[in-house]
Amino acid sequence: AQSVAQPEDQVNVAEGNPLTVKCTYSVSGNPYLFWYVQYPNRGLQFLLKYITGDNLVKGSYGFEAEFNKSQTSFHLKKPSALVSDSALYFCAVRDFNDYKLSFGAGTTVTVRA
Amino acid sequence: DTAVSQTPKYLVTQMGNDKSIKCEQNLGHDTMYWYKQDSKKFLKIMFSYNNKELIINETVPNRFSPKSPDKAHLNLHINSLELGDSAVYFCASSQGFRGEQETQYFGPGTRLLVL
Numbered sequence: 001a002q003s004v005a006q007p008e009d010q011v012n013v014a015e016g017n018p019l020t021v022k023c024t025y026s027v028s029g030n031p032y033l034f035w036y037v038q039y040p041n042r043g044l045q046f047l048l049k050y051i052t053g054d055n056l057v058k059g060s061y062g063f064e065a066e067f068n069k070s071q072t073s074f075h076l077k078k079p080s081a082l083v084s085d086s087a088l089y090f091c092a093v094r095d096f097n098d099y100k101l102s103f104g105a106g107t108t109v110t111v112r113a
Numbered sequence: 114d115t116a117v118s119q120t121p122k123y124l125v126t127q128m129g130n131d132k133s134i135k136c137e138q139n140l141g142h143d144t145m146y147w148y149k150q151d152s153k154k155f156l157k158i159m160f161s162y163n164n165k166e167l168i169i170n171e172t173v174p175n176r177f178s179p180k181s182p183d184k185a186h187l188n189l190h191i192n193s194l195e196l197g198d199s200a201v202y203f204c205a206s207s208q209g210f211r212g213e214q215e216t217q218y219f220g221p222g223t224r225l226l227v228l
Contacts, residue, residue, distance in 0.1 A: 032215070043117070043203055043219030044156075051212055088154060099210055100169050101217070103156040 002027045002095040006104035014112055019081040021107045023065075023074045023091030033074040034092040034101065035065055044090060050074060061085070081111045116140050117220035119204050125226045126194055134189045134223045136204030144168075145187035146205040146217065147179060156203075162187055163210055194227045201225070 004025045013019050025031055032051055036044040048059025050067040058064045065076045074091060091104040117138045126132055138145065146169070147159040160179040161169035167179070176192040191198060201222045208214035 032212070034216075036217075036219075038154075041222075043221050044205075044217075046216050046218065049216060090156065094215070099161065100158045100171070101215075102158075106154050106156075 002031075002093055002098055002102050004091050004093045004102055004104040006089075006091055006107045008107050009105075010108045010110065012110045012112065013081050015083055016080050019076075019078040019085065019109065019111070021076040021089050021091075021109060023076065023104060024072050025074060025091075025093040026072060027093060027095040029096040031074075032094040032096065033065075033067060034094075035059065035063070035074075035076050036090045036092065036103075038088040038090065038106075040087075047076070047089075081109075083111050083113050085109060086111045117204055117206055117218050119202075119220040119223050121223060122221065123224050123226075125228065127228055128194055128196060130194050131190070131192045132194060132225075133191070134202055134204075134225075136187045136189070136220060138185055138204075138206040138218070138220075140206055140208075140218060142206040142208050142218075143184055144207045144210045144215075145181065145184075146207075147187065147189050148203040148205065148219075149173075150201040150203060150222070152200070160187075160189075161210065168210065196227050199225055199227045 034049045035047040038044045055067045092101045144163045146161045162181040165181045178190045180188045204220040205217040207217045
C-alpha cells in the first residue's frame, strides 16, 4: 500500500521569505515522488519529480525538493517566495510496484506582500 | 494549442440524468487518466488507459464508464447521476505510466453540479 501525508493544511509566509511545504510518504518498495501546483479554477501543473539519482531535485518557478529516504520525506522548498506562488500544492507518490499515483490532501500556500 | 482539453467546462444537471465529459490531448501521449476532486480538494484517481487499454480501474460505482476511442481521447460517461457526483473531474495524460514518462499533464477540469 502507498500513502502520502501533507501535515499542514495551510502555510503562510511573507514575500521574500523562504517557503517550505512538507510531505511524507509510505510505500512498500521504492517511491516515485511528485509535486504539483493548482491555481484557483485551474488544473494541476507539474513542478518537479524524484525518480532516481540526486536527492535534491530542482523544478519549475525556482522550486526544489529533497528526497530523504530515512525520514521518508519529500519537502518542497523555495528560497524566496513570491505573491504569485500563492496556490494549492499537492505531493504525490507512486510505489514502484503500483500503477497509480496517490495524492496528498494538499497544502494551501498564501504569500503576503 | 491547448495540450489537454475537456468539454464541457461546466455541467449542471438533474439527478438521474446521464451525462458525458470528453477529453482530448494533442501531446502524442500514450496514457490518459480521469481524476475526481471533491469539495475539500481531495484528488482521487478513477481510471487510466494506456494505448486504449484499461490499466487502472479504482473502486468507483459502475455508473461511471470510461471510453477510449483512440490514444488521444478518453471520455467519461456517467449514468443516473447522484448528488454525490458533484465534483470537479480532471483529465490528464502522460507519455507513459512508468518512470521518466509518467509526468502527468492536466486539463482545466469539468465542474459538475448535480441538483
